[in-house]
Structures are given as structure tokens and as C-alpha cells.
Amino acid sequence: MHIQILTPAPPGSRAGNRATAERWATLLENAGHRVSVITGLSSEDCDLFIALHAWRSHEAIRDFRRTNPAVPVIAVLTGTDIYHHQFEYPDDTHKSMALADSLIGLHHGVADDIPEAYRSKLMTVVQSAGLITPSRTDDHYFDVCVIGHLRDEKDSLRAALACHYLPEISRVRVFNAGNPHSESWQRQAEAEQARNPRFQWLGELDKQATDALMARSRVMVISSVMEGGANVVSEACRAGLPIIASDIPGNRGLLGTNYPGYFRVKDEQHLAELLYRAESSPDYLSQLQQWVAKLAGEFVPEAEQAALLRAIEVAIANSKKRLSPED
Structure with a gap:
């Protein structure tokens, strides 16, 4: 698939959501997908759309859903989405949750902190990291x-x-x-x-x-x-x-x-x-x-990649249900 990942952070930024987007791009490319990391909606077609931030990306999610109704959408819930924006800006934040075919939370307790209506499409993707070898040589401090x-x-x-x-x-x-x-x-x-x-x-x-x-x-x-x-x-x-x-x-x-x-x-x-x-x-x-x-x-990266691919599977399945609702 061609997957677009939307993040508000520009190239070169050391913001956490930029690092997440670029790491996910690598993991998904390693799984055989083509990935574009973007900071605004693109005119290029894609097969799956992932937006970091439910509130910050609300307009993008809304506009993408309107113009690409058949493409699965995933909204990634950040800490500010869960613990600030859904209370400060509930309409926009919850609308993003409603429009998304699947939601991604980055820790195991997110389900407890979002409305019950959206928990069934929530998937947990725990972020990975590389190995760092300790080099502590100064015991004085x-x-x-x-x-x-x-x-x-x-x-x-x-x-x-x-x-x-x-x-x-x-x-x-x-x-x-x-x-x-x-x-x-x-x-x-x-x-x-x-x-x-x-x-x-x-x-x-x-x-x-x-x-x-x-x-x-x-x-x-x-x-x-x-x-x-x-x-x-x-x-x-x-x-x-x-x-x-x-x-x-x-x-x-x-x-x-x-x-x-x-x-x-x-x-x-x-x-x-x-x-x-x-x-x-x-x-x-x-x-x-x-x-x-x-x-x-x-x-480990393998665990993050597997969880991310499962979230994509859920988004695709929910998108098909949305497009072909049962009578």
C-alpha cells in the first residue's frame, strides 16, 4: 500500500511526533509498504491515511474523509489529545475519533481515558527504541x-x-x-x-x-x-x-x-x-x-511493527464495514 502519515512537526524537527512518524515510516517500509510523511494534506492518492493528533489534525482528518471516503483513516491519540484537548475542545477531538476507522493509543491504559463509544476501535502501539550500552565511569557523582x-x-x-x-x-x-x-x-x-x-x-x-x-x-x-x-x-x-x-x-x-x-x-x-x-x-x-x-x-522495533500492522488491519476491516453496512 501507499501510506501517508500526517504530522504537524516539519522535517528536521526533534519533536516526539516527528520522530514517531519517521520511525513508523521505516517500520512500514520494511514491511513492504510505500510511505510518505507529510505536514499537510497531499493531492497524491494513498491507500491508508494516518494522522498524528486527533485535535491538531482535526481539519485534515475531516477534509480527507470527505474527499477520500473509501480510504481507511487512523487517528493517533497523543497525550494532549487524551488529557487536555478532548476536554478543552471536545467537539473537534471527538469528531476525529468518530471519523477514524481505527485509533492508536501509545500506552496500555488509553482505553480508560477516552469515551466508551470509541474504545472498540482502539489499538495499542507501544513505541520502540534502540539499544544503548551503559558507560558509567564516574562513581563520585x-x-x-x-x-x-x-x-x-x-x-x-x-x-x-x-x-x-x-x-x-x-x-x-x-x-x-x-x-x-x-x-x-x-x-x-x-x-x-x-x-x-x-x-x-x-x-x-x-x-x-x-x-x-x-x-x-x-x-x-x-x-x-x-x-x-x-x-x-x-x-x-x-x-x-x-x-x-x-x-x-x-x-x-x-x-x-x-x-x-x-x-x-x-x-x-x-x-x-x-x-x-x-x-x-x-x-x-x-x-x-x-x-x-x-x-x-x-x-523492540519488531513488537512495534507488529502492533502497527495490526492497527492497519483493523482500520481496513472497519473501513469495509463502514462502506458496506449490514442491513
């Missing part, structure tokens, strides 16, 4: 990484703020890699770095530098207030890197309900307690490491 663009949804400076509640003997250093979403976020990061000797903001890093940061870190912090299924979870698990994560559905849907590394959302004191516990208790750190290592097999 306990390095912690935070990876992701600086924005409200990521609560990006929570780990930095937690540093102020660590005991003086702590060896924790926090390294934050990400591009600021606004001038305000840049000012906040710079101000925190100036007053916090444990914190360093690295700005946006390329893939090689990001992998190197993860390889030398002892723990990754994911402090988001909403996530649709963060790819950094996949990356950390594949790297055997323990995670301390905010207790939100998007993290629980990947790490599991009973994962022992959750902290209360926006609670830097609780986060500081877990960071120091990971630093000072080898048993606790080992428990986290064993958990993520156990999950690593779920985040």
Missing part, C-alpha cells in the same frame, strides 16, 4: 537525566527543584536536555541553573549526545503532568536505565500499576526522597533496574 523539550506538559524543571531538598551529602547532579518551548521556559532554566549547583541545562542535544547522556546516567526522571506514552520510557527500559516517574496514566500505562518508582505529580519533595533513596539504597536502585530490564522486550 550520581547523575540523573531529564530528556524532553522544556514545556508545561513535561513539568520540565521538577527534578531541578527537587535538588533543593536533597541532603548536603547527596552526590546527585541533574542534567536536563531539551529545547525551551518559549522564552519564559528558557529564562526559568537559566535562572535555575544559576542558583542550583546540582543542575545543568544542556539545551537541545542530537541523538548521539542524548544517547551518551543516558548511557552515563544512573537514573532518568520523567516528571510530566500528562503523557500519551513517552518514547523516553522505551529508551530508558532498553538502556536498563532506572526511571523515577510522575504518577500519571501515561507512565502507569507503560511501566505498570505497581512500578515502585512513582512520585506524586509536581511534588519535588517526594521526588527528592526517591532520588536520594535510589542514590543511597543499592537494593532500591536494583529493584528499579530489574523492573525496567524486564520490560525492555516490549519496546
Whole structure:
């Protein structure tokens, strides 16, 4: 088939949805399909249309359905779709869900967080990641990484703020890699770095530098207030890197309900307690490491490709039912 994948992020962007679109293009091409990654509707015909973002891509989904009624459509539900836009803009977001022949969620708990009417066509596609070999050579410090663009949804400076509640003997250093979403976020990061000797903001890093940061870190912090299924979870698990994560559905849907590394959302004191516990208790750190290592097999490219192909099969089947409704 010729498959089009629509993403709002332009070529060269390091936004997560651009990375997802390009990774899916590779997986689908490896399965024998021809794939075009686009940022707006194309005049070229296709056999399947995948749109990232139910709300941001609402007009595109609506217009594509109107002009291509026989072509199956898949809408990919992002964290902002599920935990913000469907409440702020319910008409457009839910209309995209209704128009799509199949929906893709990126963590195992998405069904609990969307209207019941759309759950039957929801498929889970867990994002994959490559292997990263640890290269921790400096035992004097306990390095912690935070990876992701600086924005409200990521609560990006929570780990930095937690540093102020660590005991003086702590060896924790926090390294934050990400591009600021606004001038305000840049000012906040710079101000925190100036007053916090444990914190360093690295700005946006390329893939090689990001992998190197993860390889030398002892723990990754994911402090988001909403996530649709963060790819950094996949990356950390594949790297055997323990995670301390905010207790939100998007993290629980990947790490599991009973994962022992959750902290209360926006609670830097609780986060500081877990960071120091990971630093000072080898048993606790080992428990986290064993958990993520156990999950690593779920985040391999072969599993993501198989799930993506199943979602396509469902979209095609539902499209046929839509075009030939039973009497």
C-alpha cells in the first residue's frame, strides 16, 4: 500500500511526533509498504491515511474523509489529545475519533481515558527504541537525566527543584536536555541553573549526545503532568536505565500499576526522597533496574511493527464495514 502519515512537526524537527512518524515510516517500509510523511494534506492518492493528533489534525482528518471516503483513516491519540484537548475542545477531538476507522493509543491504559463509544476501535502501539550500552565511569557523582523539550506538559524543571531538598551529602547532579518551548521556559532554566549547583541545562542535544547522556546516567526522571506514552520510557527500559516517574496514566500505562518508582505529580519533595533513596539504597536502585530490564522486550522495533500492522488491519476491516453496512 501507499501510506501517508500526517504530522504537524516539519522535517528536521526533534519533536516526539516527528520522530514517531519517521520511525513508523521505516517500520512500514520494511514491511513492504510505500510511505510518505507529510505536514499537510497531499493531492497524491494513498491507500491508508494516518494522522498524528486527533485535535491538531482535526481539519485534515475531516477534509480527507470527505474527499477520500473509501480510504481507511487512523487517528493517533497523543497525550494532549487524551488529557487536555478532548476536554478543552471536545467537539473537534471527538469528531476525529468518530471519523477514524481505527485509533492508536501509545500506552496500555488509553482505553480508560477516552469515551466508551470509541474504545472498540482502539489499538495499542507501544513505541520502540534502540539499544544503548551503559558507560558509567564516574562513581563520585550520581547523575540523573531529564530528556524532553522544556514545556508545561513535561513539568520540565521538577527534578531541578527537587535538588533543593536533597541532603548536603547527596552526590546527585541533574542534567536536563531539551529545547525551551518559549522564552519564559528558557529564562526559568537559566535562572535555575544559576542558583542550583546540582543542575545543568544542556539545551537541545542530537541523538548521539542524548544517547551518551543516558548511557552515563544512573537514573532518568520523567516528571510530566500528562503523557500519551513517552518514547523516553522505551529508551530508558532498553538502556536498563532506572526511571523515577510522575504518577500519571501515561507512565502507569507503560511501566505498570505497581512500578515502585512513582512520585506524586509536581511534588519535588517526594521526588527528592526517591532520588536520594535510589542514590543511597543499592537494593532500591536494583529493584528499579530489574523492573525496567524486564520490560525492555516490549519496546523492540519488531513488537512495534507488529502492533502497527495490526492497527492497519483493523482500520481496513472497519473501513469495509463502514462502506458496506449490514442491513
